Amino acid sequence: MVSRLSVELKEETKEVHRPSKASRLYVTLRKLKKSRLALVGSAITLLAITFALLAPVIAPHNPQQMFYGEEMLPPSSKFLFGTDTGGRDVFSWVIWGARVSLYVGFAAVAIELLIGCSIGMIAGYFGGITDEILMRLTDIVTNFPELLLLVLAVSVFKATSIHIIVLVMGLLGWPFMARVVRSEFLSIRETTFVEAARSMGAGSWRIILRHILPNILSTIIVLVTIDIPSYIFWESALTFLGFGDPLSPSWGVLIDRGTSYLTAAWWITAFPGLALFFTSLGFNLFGDGLRDALDVKTSV
Amino acid sequence: MTLRTYIVRRLLVLVPTLFLITLIIFVLIRLAPGDPVTILIYSSRKQPSPEIIEALKKELGLDQPIPMQYLLWLGKLLRGDLGYSYVSFQPVSEMIAIRIGRTLELMLVAEVVSVGLAVVLGVICAVKHHSLTDAVFSLGALIGYSIPSFWIGLMALLVFSLRLGLLPSFGVQTKGVSFSLFGLWFDHLKHLILPAAVLIIGYIAYLFRLVRSSMLEVLRQDYILTARAKGLKERIVIYKHALRNALLPVVTYEGYSIGFLLGGAAIVETVFSWPGLGKFAVDLALRRDYPPLMALSVVIALMVLLGNLCADIAYAIVDPRIRYD
Numbered sequence: 001m002v003s004r005l006s007v008e009l010k011e012e013t014k015e016v017h018r019p020s021k022a023s024r025l026y027v028t029l030r031k032l033k034k035s036r037l038a039l040v041g042s043a044i045t046l047l048a049i050t051f052a053l054l055a056p057v058i059a060p061h062n063p064q065q066m067f068y069g070e071e072m073l074p075p076s077s078k079f080l081f082g083t084d085t086g087g088r089d090v091f092s093w094v095i096w097g098a099r100v101s102l103y104v105g106f107a108a109v110a111i112e113l114l115i116g117c118s119i120g121m122i123a124g125y126f127g128g129i130t131d132e133i134l135m136r137l138t139d140i141v142t143n144f145p146e147l148l149l150l151v152l153a154v155s156v157f158k159a160t161s162i163h164i165i166v167l168v169m170g171l172l173g174w175p176f177m178a179r180v181v182r183s184e185f186l187s188i189r190e191t192t193f194v195e196a197a198r199s200m201g202a203g204s205w206r207i208i209l210r211h212i213l214p215n216i217l218s219t220i221i222v223l224v225t226i227d228i229p230s231y232i233f234w235e236s237a238l239t240f241l242g243f244g245d246p247l248s249p250s251w252g253v254l255i256d257r258g259t260s261y262l263t264a265a266w267w268i269t270a271f272p273g274l275a276l277f278f279t280s281l282g283f284n285l286f287g288d289g290l291r292d293a294l295d296v297k298t299s300v
Numbered sequence: 301m302t303l304r305t306y307i308v309r310r311l312l313v314l315v316p317t318l319f320l321i322t323l324i325i326f327v328l329i330r331l332a333p334g335d336p337v338t339i340l341i342y343s344s345r346k347q348p349s350p351e352i353i354e355a356l357k358k359e360l361g362l363d364q365p366i367p368m369q370y371l372l373w374l375g376k377l378l379r380g381d382l383g384y385s386y387v388s389f390q391p392v393s394e395m396i397a398i399r400i401g402r403t404l405e406l407m408l409v410a411e412v413v414s415v416g417l418a419v420v421l422g423v424i425c426a427v428k429h430h431s432l433t434d435a436v437f438s439l440g441a442l443i444g445y446s447i448p449s450f451w452i453g454l455m456a457l458l459v460f461s462l463r464l465g466l467l468p469s470f471g472v473q474t475k476g477v478s479f480s481l482f483g484l485w486f487d488h489l490k491h492l493i494l495p496a497a498v499l500i501i502g503y504i505a506y507l508f509r510l511v512r513s514s515m516l517e518v519l520r521q522d523y524i525l526t527a528r529a530k531g532l533k534e535r536i537v538i539y540k541h542a543l544r545n546a547l548l549p550v551v552t553y554e555g556y557s558i559g560f561l562l563g564g565a566a567i568v569e570t571v572f573s574w575p576g577l578g579k580f581a582v583d584l585a586l587r588r589d590y591p592p593l594m595a596l597s598v599v600i601a602l603m604v605l606l607g608n609l610c611a612d613i614a615y616a617i618v619d620p621r622i623r624y625d
Contacts, residue, residue, distance in 0.1 A: 037439070136313060139313050139317070140313065140317045140320060142608075143313075143314075143317045143605050144317075144321065144601075145321075145559055145562070145563075145600055146563065147563035147566060148563075148581065148597055148601065149328075151581070152324075152325060152328045152329065152585065152597060155585045155586075155588075156328050156329065156331045156332040229446065233448055236450075237449070237450055240450045240567065241567065241570055255448075255451055255454070259454060262454060262457065262458050262462065263458070263462045263463075266458055269451070269455075270455065273448060276448050276451065277446055277447050277448060277451070280446040281442065281446035284445060284446050285442060
């Protein structure tokens, strides 16, 4: 959500002449390869995703397993990131935490996409009064104080669930996506190929989904890439403030568990935080590189 | 559309937005477990008689239907009556008044330092585009941007306060020690360093990227080429011609930053036990002390809304190219 502030769309007409799909992919990959930072970013991102998918295989121990007499041990060869107060392996927790944290990022972004894209497409394509109403709604939601509403929404439920956090974040996070999609639709709907499709009898939805949407995929991908870490951030911050779901061990929950033992066992807090930091850095580096490679017109 | 109609329209959006926010806040908190009377009784020692409970309900307006309760609450808010806490029985306006200064202090320090540094560094990096300096600071900004603020806050607390003992770990003032006036001020400054620094990290990273990219875009424009072709000194081209235009998005962003900084302040205040509004809101929500929480939520929402409004209007004024719709 923070990153949404960070990308300000330039409302200028984009050139819509583009090479074919295959060569577009090729050009993108070649440009991405040139940027070393983007490569590092994608490597980190892939690593985090691999951890999330293969957690049971990669984690050396069962994160729930308590090693009696080995509580709060500093990092060693047996326990790479040390053990927590219950004698559990922090490294294994961090790997399993990738699952929860990435779920948070991807699921919240999926909700954002669903709402933001739909509203942006409809407003941009149909224009007129529809556009007016949808954009005023977008204005209203943009103005919502996000953290405050998150805290309120989460605190009213007796038992906090990670799914509710994800849902609320997605419900609050879509306005920027809607604005970007709308403005892209505004410019593309005036192009000749859309006119050609229309003259051949294509219906509105066919034009929206088959002719215009594929042309703005790159913009959407870039936005999604930089939004994922911000959702992961918000969830962890919310957890730290005391409104998380303690039963879903995301990196935020893991960091929070260690805060009372900061002096005695810094590793319980430090390593999940590092995982969070590197994942976020990975997504941001990748998103930055992708934006340059795809030549998406967003400033910052 | 003229500027005036734009501003009027923007103000008109503000009204339903604020209305909707108060409605959401009200509904959310009414949905919350535990009704106010139970909480009130819980905090008193004796079990009161049913008559007292009834009287309490009546006094709090809880015998009215829910929509009526909402209107009553809204009416009180409009009259500036924010109610009182069910836990400490203090008036909410008083509770907010003693804390708002602390938060504003933190935000102001973060704002001044971040803007100052971000502009200087952003300009240097844009002018020396593709240089080593540029690469280092740009990567640094991305790193600053990717660091979870509460985590870096905890780490800073661990290293600088708990391990090295250089800076205090909580509060705004050392208790139980008498200081001279200067000592008092210096002690407060020591308390301020860590929270402010943590708040600054994320904010400056963002601002730096904004200044740099905005400056890069301006430097590419024809009028800069003209200025150089006229034989103007590079210093004048950059600071007089380019920077002024490059700062437009930065100036207007200041308005939007209120929400960002308030959110950041809530986290930083919690890490460092800084007695400001953010920590207050979090504590209220955790204690389920709803009347002050509702009032405070509206106050915070209003601050964010007004900030956004100022930003939109400033943007429309300084950049006539903006399309108002």
